[in-house]
Structure formats: structure tokens, C-alpha cells
Amino acid sequence: MGRRSLGLLFLLVVLVAVCLASIAIGSKEIPLSGVWHGLFTPTGAEDDVVIRELRIPRTLIGIAVGVALGVGGALMQGHTRNPLADPGILGVTHGAALAVVLSIFLLGVTSLYGYIWFAFAGAMIASVVVFLLGSAGRGGPSPVTLALAGAAVSALMNGLVSAVVLLDQQSLDAFRFWQVGGIAGRDLPVLTQVLPFLLIGLGLAAFNAPGLNALSLGEDVARSLGVKVGATRSLGILAITLLVGSAVAACGPIGFIGLVVPHVARAFTGPDYRWLLPFSALVGAILLLIADILGRVVARPSEVEVGVMIALFGAPFFIYLVRRKKLVRI
Amino acid sequence: MSVRLEASSLSIGYGERLVVDSLDLSVIGGTVTAVIGPNGCGKSTLLKALGRLLPARSGAVLLDGKQIDRMATRDVARVLGMLPQAPSAPEGLTVADLVARGRHPHQAWYRQWSSDDAAAVDAALEMTGISDLADRTVDELSGGQRQRAWISMALAQGTDLLLLDEPTTYLDLAHQIDVLDLVQELHASMGRTIVMVLHDLNLAARYADHIVAMRGGRIVAQGTPGEVLTERMLLDVFGLDARVVEDPVAGTPLVVPVGSRHRLP
Incomplete structure (x- = not known):
């Protein structure tokens, strides 16, 4: 068994351990015997309900979102050949935010379910607009034009979001809650609604890996190796949009994880996307769950949302990564 | 011909x-x-x-x-293979992996690696004389070795x-x-x-x-x-302005530029 297969197995074991921790640890203390009881012989006691109705869905959503953001981040850094690229730079996050704000302001939507489809649609529209703008020039979509279009569209949408929440106190209150990004209080229907899109995104990502490997040698080399550069890029961007759009729709914007995870994964795999993508998926799920678990215990009995925890712990970790080794050239 | x-x-x-x-x-x-x-x-x-x-x-x-x-x-x-000027490889890519990427046009998504691929990669490394560098990363090679590695990739393309x-x-x-x-x-x-x-x-x-x-x-x-x-x-x-003389080694033309400070009599 190769070094990388062993690494994958190791991460899988870690993920299982973190899942168990995520089910066992929370703001309400439940003894291990109670956890066992809730998992395998539930009788409807209060602890059983907490475990089955709250912690297990929360853990599953955490896995899904971590996987989506990890893989989305790796794809993004690969397609832009930029180690600082975050999946948000295509405007997906801001598009979702604008759609959510408008749904609150214009239609009075206030439930998390209500936000899902608006967020998803906003993410899709923003991504399509960025892609069209970024490919309008000669030579089709290039990393630079996409990043510029993404930055411009994001800035515009961010301005619109600010305008709406400044105008309307009620929108601000509802939006603030969404904007933090968290996996608490989301139940299984949230996951099942976005899951098909997430799975399609993962499939496209896997299909994209060999082409991405060739593209990482430069567009000219990729083309002479028989890669259809435009089609490969479009496929990758569709995958990123589906993955990050699903994550944002389910949980609101959770920053940083898409940026950090591929760097951690790359330390295991080197620059082969056929390995980097599955590693990023597992590392993403693990980091997201760890951050969420920490968020449940740092301020007991209340909780800190996972989006805040990721920023608090992710930033120093990222600085450490950057300082330890000069930023990886992709 | x-x-x-x-x-x-x-x-x-x-x-x-x-x-x-x-x-x-x-x-x-x-x-x-x-x-x-x-x-x-x-x-x-x-x-x-x-x-x-x-x-x-x-x-x-x-x-x-x-x-x-x-x-x-x-x-x-x-x-048809083509090597552009001064190509750049991602950091941490090994020579063997770089050369293996030359096999891309011979691979399908569901069949990423075959014994043909392995043989072509080995032969390409052998041909360019860098078999012993296969496990080194491309960025730690000298300029000449790096160019050999890229040529090996183009050779593996077959x-x-x-x-x-x-x-x-x-x-x-x-x-x-x-x-x-x-x-x-x-x-x-x-x-x-x-x-x-x-x-x-x-x-x-x-x-x-x-x-x-x-x-x-x-x-x-x-x-x-x-x-x-x-x-x-x-x-x-x-x-x-140049003189063309015979290359003493190969017998091919040898260009000797004159330049402005060396006007010939």
C-alpha cells in the first residue's frame, strides 16, 4: 500500500473519531453511556433526542459542508494557480448573501429553509455572471480575468447587501444571523435538499482531476497534451459553483476553510489532484467538525458558531503554515 | 521523405x-x-x-x-508534442510524476495508469539519462536537468x-x-x-x-x-555585420559578428 493510500486511511480513521466526538461533546453534557444508549438503543429520553435530532444531523451537515468547501477550495486554487485563492472569489458567497438579503427584504422570508433556495440561486447567478464577464475577452476564461470579474461582481453585490441592511433594521437582524455561518440548528432536510447538487459537484470534481493535473503545467503544455482547456475550466468552475453553492445555501458563508484545507492536504499528497481532491475532502470535514466541537465547549453553556471558530483558529494556523514554508507555487 | x-x-x-x-x-x-x-x-x-x-x-x-x-x-x-519556452511545474512535483503526465493523451478517465504508461515513462527517463533523478522534485533540479525532465515528459507522450x-x-x-x-x-x-x-x-x-x-x-x-x-x-x-567561417569542429557555418568597435581593415 502506498504512502498516499495509507494517509487516506489514516484520515478516514481520524474522521470517524471526530464524528464520534462531535456526537458525544456538546453544550449539554451527556455521559458516554448515554451517547451509546442514544446511538444504538434509543428510548426517546431527553439525551436520546439531543443526540438523534440535534447532534447527528449537525455532524452529517458538518461533514458535507467540510467536504464541499475543501474540494471546492482545492479546485479553485488549481484552476487559478493561485495558492491564496478562496472558493469565494468567483462571487458565489456574495451572490448567495445578496439573494438572502433580498429574500428577507422583499419577500419577508425568515426561515433557514426559505434561505436555502434563494442562497443557492444567488450563488449560481453570481457565478454565471462572473464566468461570462471573465470569458468575454479574447482567449476565453483565464485565471486572471475570472479573479478580476469575481472581485468586481463581489464588490458590487457587497455594496447592495450593505445598502439593503442599512435601509431596513429587520433585514439586518435576520441577515446577521445567516451571515455568521454555522451548522447548528440545521436539521437533516437542510442536508437532503442540497445533497444532490453537492454529489454532482463531487462527481464533476473527480472527473476534472486529470485535466487539472495537466493544466497545472501551464495552459500551453496542457493543450499540447490534448486537454481541451476551455472545457476543462468550465467543468471545474461548474463543480466549484455546485459545491460552494450547496455549502453556502446550507450553512451560510463559512470562510477560510476552502483556503486552508488544500494547503494541509497538499502536505500529504504533493500536487497530484487525483489524490489532492479526496484528501481535501477528508481534511475539510475533519477541520470543520473540530472547529464546531471547539465552538460548543469554549463558551459553555452557550455556543460559538463554527464560522467564527474557523476564523479564530484558522487564521493563526494559516499564518503558521505560511511562515513555516514559503507559500507553495501551484 | x-x-x-x-x-x-x-x-x-x-x-x-x-x-x-x-x-x-x-x-x-x-x-x-x-x-x-x-x-x-x-x-x-x-x-x-x-x-x-x-x-x-x-x-x-x-x-x-x-x-x-x-x-x-x-x-x-x-x-505531435510541443514544449513551450521555459515551462513551469508546480512545486513538489517529482520528476517521475512530471514525466508520467506526458501520458495524458493515452489515458482515459477510468484508466489512469497502465503497464504501457509505466514502460513509456521508464524509457523516457532512460533516454534522457535521468532515471536516477526520478524521485527528486523538479524544483530542486539544475537548469539542465530540469530541461531534460521536460523533454522526457514530451518523449513519454510518444x-x-x-x-x-x-x-x-x-x-x-x-x-x-x-x-x-x-x-x-x-x-x-x-x-x-x-x-x-x-x-x-x-x-x-x-x-x-x-x-x-x-x-x-x-x-x-x-x-x-x-x-x-x-x-x-x-x-x-x-x-x-558578420563574417561566416567554417566551424573547425563540425564543418558547418560559424557566424562571427563584427560589432562596431572591431571594424575590419
């Missing part, structure tokens, strides 16, 4: 500017062709168009008689046509000779057809069967090194 690659009234441009202007060129199978010319004469652009990296504004590139932009890009990639854009850029003279010796060996022992852009006229004279001199997007002279590298041509194409 058949024509493998052909440009037929080929024009290529960026925006308004025409960089290659209705150019005709035939590359004969089994030869080494060197394209020379002053900076900005369109030689790299021509090479990219021959490797279908740039679309033709008008005219066509024909590969074995078929119009190259109508062929499936993967089919082209099995016959194409019998190879386009090289200034394969000696950034190399010192010893490594330039080293890389060009390798190119000549590929040609001699495996019968590959090679088209390369070269800056150094003396090396072009020594290593090419056929020299194409370009200026302003057109071919101004082509033929054997002896036919093309004349004092007259150097003045016309490069605006260079």
Missing part, C-alpha cells in the same frame, strides 16, 4: 497586428528543422500555431495532410513529431550543448521529426538539417545551414 507538418498561407495575429503573414512551410519527416530570426519576427508564434496552441487567422496547418484544427485534440496529442520552443533558454553553454546533443540523439536513434526555435545561430547550424530564417512574419530564406547562413542573409535578416 514525406511532408509531416505543413503551413499553408498561414496568418496569425494578436488583435490588429499580424504576426505571421501568409506563410508557407513544409516540415519533412525525419528531419531537424531550426527556426531562426530576430526577436519579434514571429518564430515562436509560428511554432505555437504549428502545435495548434494558437488559432490561424487565415490559411491552415496540416498534420499528415489533415487540417489540424479539425482533428480531435487528443488525436493530435498522440502524434509522439514522433516534436516542437521545441527555445529548449536552451536560461542554460549555460555546456548545458545547451547537452540538451541539443540529446535532441540530435532522439532524431538519430528514433527517427523523430523535430522543429525547434533557436536563438544561437551557430548551434542551429550545427544541429539542424534545415534552417528557416524569418523576419517580419515571413520566411526570408530556408535550406541547409550552408545555404541559409550567409553574410548577406545575416545583414538582411538580423541587420548584423
